[in-house]
Amino acid sequence: MAKTDFEIPVIGDYLQTPDLHPGAMAKSAPFKAAAKHQQALGFPGELVENWEELAVAKLAELLKRYRSLRVYLDACVKCGACTDKCHFFLGTGDPKNMPVARQDLLRCVYRRHFTLAGRLFPRLVGARDLDADLLEEWYRYFHQCSQCRRCSVFCPFGIDTAEISMAAREILDEIGVGEKYCNEIIGKVHTVGNNLGLPAPALANTLEGLEEDVKEDTGVDVRFPLDVQGAEVLLIAPSADFFAEPHVDGLIGYAKVFHQAGISWTLSSYASEAANFALFIGNYAQMRKVALRIRKAAIDLGVRRIIVGECGHAWRVAYSFWNTLAGPFDFLDPRYPIPQHIVEFTYDLIRRGVVKLDKEANDHMKLTFHDSCNVARATRMGDRPGGQFVLPREVIKASCNHFFDMTPESIGEKTFCCGGGGGLLTDELLELRVKGALPRMQALREVHEEHGVTHMAAICAICKSQFSKVLPYYGFPMDTIVSLHQLVSNAIRMGINS
Amino acid sequence: MQVADTPRLYVMSVITVTYALLLYTAMATFVVGVSYRVFMYARAPAPLRIPTMPAPMTRTGVVFRVAREVGLFESLFKSNKWTWIFAVMFHLGLLLEVLRHLRFFIQPIWFWVVLIQPFGVYGGMLMVAGIVGLLGRRLLLARVRYLSDPSDYLMLFLLLGIGLSGFAVRLVDHTDIVSFKAFVLGLLYFHWRPLPVNPLLLTHLTLVSLLLIVFPFSKLLHAPGVFFSPTRNHVDDAREQRHLAPWAAQLERGGSEV
Numbered sequence: 001m002a003k004t005d006f007e008i009p010v011i012g013d014y015l016q017t018p019d020l021h022p023g024a025m026a027k028s029a030p031f032k033a034a035a036k037h038q039q040a041l042g043f044p045g046e047l048v049e050n051w052e053e054l055a056v057a058k059l060a061e062l063l064k065r066y067r068s069l070r071v072y073l074d075a076c077v078k079c080g081a082c083t084d085k086c087h088f089f090l091g092t093g094d095p096k097n098m099p100v101a102r103q104d105l106l107r108c109v110y111r112r113h114f115t116l117a118g119r120l121f122p123r124l125v126g127a128r129d130l131d132a133d134l135l136e137e138w139y140r141y142f143h144q145c146s147q148c149r150r151c152s153v154f155c156p157f158g159i160d161t162a163e164i165s166m167a168a169r170e171i172l173d174e175i176g177v178g179e180k181y182c183n184e185i186i187g188k189v190h191t192v193g194n195n196l197g198l199p200a201p202a203l204a205n206t207l208e209g210l211e212e213d214v215k216e217d218t219g220v221d222v223r224f225p226l227d228v229q230g231a232e233v234l235l236i237a238p239s240a241d242f243f244a245e246p247h248v249d250g251l252i253g254y255a256k257v258f259h260q261a262g263i264s265w266t267l268s269s270y271a272s273e274a275a276n277f278a279l280f281i282g283n284y285a286q287m288r289k290v291a292l293r294i295r296k297a298a299i300d301l302g303v304r305r306i307i308v309g310e311c312g313h314a315w316r317v318a319y320s321f322w323n324t325l326a327g328p329f330d331f332l333d334p335r336y337p338i339p340q341h342i343v344e345f346t347y348d349l350i351r352r353g354v355v356k357l358d359k360e361a362n363d364h365m366k367l368t369f370h371d372s373c374n375v376a377r378a379t380r381m382g383d384r385p386g387g388q389f390v391l392p393r394e395v396i397k398a399s400c401n402h403f404f405d406m407t408p409e410s411i412g413e414k415t416f417c418c419g420g421g422g423g424l425l426t427d428e429l430l431e432l433r434v435k436g437a438l439p440r441m442q443a444l445r446e447v448h449e450e451h452g453v454t455h456m457a458a459i460c461a462i463c464k465s466q467f468s469k470v471l472p473y474y475g476f477p478m479d480t481i482v483s484l485h486q487l488v489s490n491a492i493r494m495g496i497n498s
Numbered sequence: 499m500q501v502a503d504t505p506r507l508y509v510m511s512v513i514t515v516t517y518a519l520l521l522y523t524a525m526a527t528f529v530v531g532v533s534y535r536v537f538m539y540a541r542a543p544a545p546l547r548i549p550t551m552p553a554p555m556t557r558t559g560v561v562f563r564v565a566r567e568v569g570l571f572e573s574l575f576k577s578n579k580w581t582w583i584f585a586v587m588f589h590l591g592l593l594l595e596v597l598r599h600l601r602f603f604i605q606p607i608w609f610w611v612v613l614i615q616p617f618g619v620y621g622g623m624l625m626v627a628g629i630v631g632l633l634g635r636r637l638l639l640a641r642v643r644y645l646s647d648p649s650d651y652l653m654l655f656l657l658l659g660i661g662l663s664g665f666a667v668r669l670v671d672h673t674d675i676v677s678f679k680a681f682v683l684g685l686l687y688f689h690w691r692p693l694p695v696n697p698l699l700l701t702h703l704t705l706v707s708l709l710l711i712v713f714p715f716s717k718l719l720h721a722p723g724v725f726f727s728p729t730r731n732h733v734d735d736a737r738e739q740r741h742l743a744p745w746a747a748q749l750e751r752g753g754s755e756v
Contacts, residue, residue: 020641020644061543065743066542066543066544067542067726067728068544068727068728068729070538070539071539071723071726072723072727073717074535074719074720075724077650078647078650079581079632079642080578080581080636080639080641080642081573081578083645092614095641095644095645098641101645104645117649117715118717121649123648124648125647125648125649126647126648126649149550153550153576154576154577155577156573156574156585156720156724157720157723157724157727158550160550160729166713178594208537211711249603260625271572283579284546288749319736320547320736321547321736323737323739324545324547324736324740324741327740328740337737339737360541378550378551380553382735384550384555385552385734388552389552402647413551414576
């Protein structure tokens, strides 16, 4: 484990709400985007001269565009329902990480410029002019929100801080203050097709290597097809699945499931990324542009179905936004969900007995499941509400003998973000990420001590990367985190019934 | 209006005129202000489906979800039982009081309005107890104190003032209810009648007017707002339905990469 210059939180017996530590995370800020990364997305390269004016004008535009923003900036009564719900507050104690306080950074400017009370009596209603200090606070604290929507579950008016932080980031981009991590990555997707900037030949090479590995492992010729015209299914996976651990074990799992189901499939080198980081910066046009790559790939390859791999925010954009952003997908087979999640696909095959699993293959693990925030609170799987909680667990239980859920307060709709979502999975935010993982680590510790749980499965590339990184800080081995389809991969009976 | 022939009556009619105008202004501000806000909410598009999941998959399901939110404060219940109890006490008490006050506005008084009159005092007590609870939480809990602005306290004091002056009108210095009702009906039918002068009643009316006036400019907009909250009123149907906002459609026409 690397040396740290911050204090690693101590896991208590149960989740405690911390005392307030004003300014505790005031220094936490991601690197700002360089001019070329800004300009590639059509944003100003650096802070524009009349930024105060432009920021307010952009806010006015967003208020006209988004009902969520308009209602949420008015509706908050400061009741405090959200104050102890954010993992970043629970992990840091910084009061500006309470969802309402984070929103107030934007709300105070809204009140100053768009409400009568704020124009007449700014002090009375907490209205503020946007000045350089506040701008810096925006940049810092709106990049301490992982847009996980946990606060929106508990708000009596459903105020979703994700909507507010997306709007704030959109304004920041507009005046020339973007986040390097997000904006550089979005640029790579536009030019290369994936977050990593992995070019087609490298991807082809990687997939060939995987075919050899699986052949060596199982003796079966499992294909990892790339750019295959006329395949039945286009698989859109997060690019981390191509090389990172434990992601790649999940990719091997998908391939084995396709192999056993006898369904032809392909990856696309043009659209080799499920994640859509434009979501994090709240930018509809950018999000649409990224989504359109996938549409184009599907049309060009002539596929009949699109299936999305294990990636939380990707599934949100795919499930909730694709149809609107880049639809209608009327060229796909309407008998299947458009798009379909790989877990829905595998679950269906298991249920119909097409895929058979030997649970004993995972007997060396005792498992729990981390509901990824965006899958849990922004999407669905299957045909009834809450299927996003049921289907992954059913697939896990079909793949192993030892499964234990974490405390109900930390799963399902109340699940905690891993601490790395929403465009924060970057090294300079490590302190924030470690501290933000505290609530999950606490719940994991509980099932570890109570049931001897050794591994935690997840269905999100960010969750997997984040946990691999932060688990050791809390004394867990980094390979505690596994891909859901890694379990399927271990347990799947190959080559008998296909 | 008759010109008074004694100083006392003269004073009374100035008060009557003042309060008649105040109440008209307050009501007009409330109705116009809230309507305008609701119009703004309704007009703003919701370009992407963002229900907090799991969400209902049908319109009917959504109606029930919003009804539970409005009627039972479902999400607040998930969050914090104390805040929930105080909030329910306050809102339920307020609702009871508003319904009970209908007797001043209608003639003959509806059967059920007569029926709930005896609960009036409990309504007021519930309301005041709820406010005290919420105020206590705001003052004592460091997290909530941190995020409170002066207006948040003032709002509670205003509501507390309304509740306490209401009690006082009823219990301390009994108002001439018959003439007061005549005054209210007079306002409604634009045939003004004198307002009985009672300092407590005037205080009560002043505070209620103030509440109506600040309503459309304050966080009290949470009341209409909750009906327009996309995380609560969106149907989970994004895979089946496109939800193209007008400005997004324009974006599509403007430049498409495919």
